[in-house]
Amino acid sequence: MSDFIQAKNVVKQFANHLALDRVSLNVPEGSIFGLLGPNGAGKTTLIRIINQITAPDEGEVLFRGRKIVANDVNEIGYLPEERGLYKKMKVGEQALYLVQLKGMSKTDALKRLKYWFEKFEIQSWWDKKIEELSKGMQQKVQFIITVLHEPKLLIFDEPFTGFDPINTNLVKNEIIRLRDNGATIIFSTHIMASVEELCDHIALINRGKTILSGNIDEVRNRFKPDSYEILFRGETENLKRALNSHIIVQEEPTRGDVKHLIIKKNQSESLRSMIATMNEAVDIVSFAEMIPGMNDIFIRAVEETNQNNQI
C-alpha cells in the first residue's frame, strides 16, 4: 500500500510558539488514519497545512508521492472541528455553493445531493434556512457537504460531536463505507474508543512532535505490559503459591464465587507452562492477555514525553 499523504519534517512557527517541530507522518492509501494528540498539540495546524490553508515554514507535504499543489484541494474533503455554515442561507443552495467551490459542476452536484438527501432522509430540509435546523441536523448537512464531491482524501476533525447515538452510528458506517470505496481518511478525535473501532493507523502528536505512529495493532502490541487477567474458582492462596515466580499485579474484587487476578508473566517462563501451573492449582473460568486500550497508550505516551521534556 502506497502512502497517500506524506508529511516530511514539517515545521510551523507562530509568533511565540513552535506549533510543529519536524513532524513527519505517512498516511497509507485507503486507510483510516487516526491523528491523535492532546489539546494544543498541533493537530489542527497540521491539518491546515495539508489543506493548504497555511503553508509550512520548513518541510513539505507530498500528495500521492509528489509535492502537493493548489488544485489538490479539490480532491480533499475537510470537516473542521469548529463547524459553520451560512445561517441565513437555505440548506440546498448552500450545499450546492460549497460543493461547487470544490470544483463540482452544478448538474453533478444536484444529482448527488439528491441522492444523499434521500439517503439521510432529509429532503424536506432543502428549502429551510440553516438557522432553522438543530445543531445535530446542521452537522448532518455539513457531513454530506464534506463527502459529496467524493474526494480521495477526507479529513474529519471530531466528526461525532453533537450527534446522538443513532446518527453517530450512521456517520461511522458512512466513514467505513467511504474507506472501503477507496478513500483515504484522516480522523482526528479525543474519543479513543472510536479510534480503536475505526482506525487502521495512528500518529500521536504532542508538543509539535510525533511521539508515536504506525499500525494500530503494532502500536498496541508495543505497549503490551505482558500482563494477563485470570478469572477462576478455588483458593486464591493456592494460585498465588503456584505462581510464585510471577508477579501478582493486582487482586480484583470477587464476583460471586469467581475470583479475579491480574498477573505479570515472568519473562523467562513460557505462557504454556504458566497456564499448566495455574490449571493445577485452581479451576480457570477465563484467561486473557491484557491488550492496552488506546486511552492508556495515549495517557502513558503523552505523560512520558512531558516528563522527558521537563528534565
Add this chain to the structure above:
Amino acid sequence: MSKISLIIQREYLTRVRKKSFIIMTILTPFLMASFLIVPTYLATKEDTQEKIIAVLDKTNITDGAIPQTDYLKFEYIDDTEIAKLKENFEQSGYYAILYIPENILISNKVQLYSNQQTTMGVNQHISNALKSFFTQIKLKNENVPLDIMERIKTNINVDTIQWTSTGEEKEGSAEIVSVIGYISGFLMYMFIFMFGAQVMRGVMEEKTNRIVEVIISSVKPFQLMMGKVIGVALVGLTQFVIWIVLIFGLFYGAQLVLADNDKAAPSITQNLMNPNESGMNIGNTVDATQLQKMLDEITSKFETINFPLIIICFIFFFIGGYLLYASLYAAVGSAVDNETDTQQFMLPITIPIILGLLVMINAMQTPHSTISVVFSIIPFTSPIVMMARVPYGVPYWQLGLSAGLLVLTFLGTIWMAAKIYRTGILMYGKKVNYAELWKWIRYKN
C-alpha cells in the same frame, strides 16, 4: 465556472435578493421625487378650489385690470355692501376682501382682508396684475405713448456662458451644476460608507460562523476576500444604475405630463432651479407655448452638463474609492471577533471619508480653489471631492492624476488588506492591536 466568480455570484445574489435592498433601491428615487412633487402638488391642489374675492375699489378704475382665472374670481362691491360683509364675512362665501385705496398711486399699497392666511399664489397674482396696471396708468399720466410703453417692456435674464480651453462657449447653469456636484459627491460618500460596512459585516459573519475554514479549504483567502469585495461592488453599481434610470425616467416622465397639460402648475424642475419664483404663476393660466419655452430652456441647460462624463467618473471613482476602502473594511472585519472591537480600527478609515465630505461641501462653492484641487487628487478623499468638481469641468490632467493615484493606492490597500485578512480570519479570541496587524502584514505565508 471559476471559483472566484462563484463567490462573486453568491455575494451578489444574497444581497440583491434581500427585501431591504429591493425596497430601498426602488423607493429612494420615488422618495426623492416626492420631496419635490408633493409640495407643488399640494400648492396646485389648493388652488383648484374656487375663490371669490370682493374688491372695494376707491379709485373706480381697476375693473377688469385683474384677470380672472378658473379658480380665482373678482367681484366689485360698493361701500354699502362692505358694512354688511364685515359683520357677516364667514357666511358671505368670499375668500377675501381686496381694498384699493384712493391714494394708491402715492402709497403703492392695497389691503387684502381675510379670516385666513391668503396664499402666496393669490397675493402674487394680485400684485402682478395691479403692478402692470398702475405702471401703465402712471406712464399714461406722464404722457408716454402706448407704442413706446410696449417697446420698453424689458425682462433681463442672466445666461451664464462658460469658456472651454478651446474657446468654445458653453451655456451653463450654476445652480444645476452645484446641485449635481453635491448629489454625486454625497452619493459617493454614502456608497463608500454603506457598502464598505457591508463588506466588513460579511467578513465578520463568515469568521464568527466559522464557515471561513471550510471555504478557504476550497479557495485561497485572497479569492474569498476579492470575491466578496467585487460582489458587493456590483450590488452598489446595480443600485446606482437603477437609481439613475428611475430618476431620469421620473424626470422626463414628469416633463411629458406637464407638457401635455397646458393648465399645469410650474414644473417641478423650475421649482427646483428657481425656488424664489415658485408659486408665482399659481392660479394663473400658463399657456402651452410659455411652458414649452420654459421646458426648452431647462432642457438646454441640462444639455450643457456633461452627464456621460459625470456618470463615467462616478462609476470609476466609485469603483476606485470603494476598492480602497472596502479592502480596509475587510481587513478590519477579519481582525476582530465582534462588532464592538471594530471601533479602534474604524477611526482611521472614517476620518478621511468624513474629511472628504467636508471638503466636498466646500468644493461645491469653490471648485477650483487650491484646497479643493489638492483633496480631489489625494486618493483617500479624491472620490468624494472630485465628484463635486466634475460637473464644473476639471482639467484632464487633474482627472488623470487623481485616477492614477487612486488606482495605485487601492492596489496597495488591497495587498495590505489581503495579508491581514489571511491571518485574521483564522485568529480567534485574541485582542488585536496595530502592532499585531503590522506583524501580520510582514508574515511571509
